[in-house]
Amino acid sequence: MLEPSHNDELPVIPGKRYFTIGEVSELCAVKPHVLRYWEQEFPQLKPVKRRGNRRYYQRDDVLTIRQIRALLYDQGFTIGGARQQMVGDGSNKAESLAVDLVVRKMIEDLEDVLAVLKA
Numbered sequence: 001m002l003e004p005s006h007n008d009e010l011p012v013i014p015g016k017r018y019f020t021i022g023e024v025s026e027l028c029a030v031k032p033h034v035l036r037y038w039e040q041e042f043p044q045l046k047p048v049k050r051r052g053n054r055r056y057y058q059r060d061d062v063l064t065i066r067q068i069r070a071l072l073y074d075q076g077f078t079i080g081g082a083r084q085q086m087v088g089d090g091s092n093k094a095e096s097l098a099v100d101l102v103v104r105k106m107i108e109d110l111e112d113v114l115a116v117l118k119a
Contacts, residue, residue: 010066018048018056028065038068041079044086075100 011027021032028035035055039045044064047055057065064086071082 013059013062016059018058019062021047021055021057024057024062024065027062028069030065030069035065038065042068042083042086 010029013027019027021035024030024035025032030038039047042064045061045068047057047061049055068082068086071077071085072079077085
């Protein structure tokens with residue numbers, strides 16, 4: 001799974017096998033209670049649970065969380081919309097993300113034109 005490019009500001013994921021919820025919280029800039037909530041909302045997110053019901057996330061889980069974070073925080077999807085993006089087939093998702101990028105670029109260009117007109 002590729003990491004979305006807009007997560008460049010997040011820390012590099014260390015080469016460990018398992019991560020605690022606190023480590024994932026820091027790696028993804030998301031609070032632990034949000035991670036627990038997302039586990040209920042996104043079926044792809046299934047950390048290993050060990051003694052005392054402690055969660056241990058793997059690298060793929062961290063990448064999935066970063067993807068969910070990007071959909072919700074950067075692209076403005078609702079939980080339901082992000083869930084649909086995550087479960088959609090690969091071609092649809094890639095096409096949708098390409099359209100989103102074009103739309104975002106157009107918005108930036110229009111905001112630049114507006115700034116010039118206001119000046």
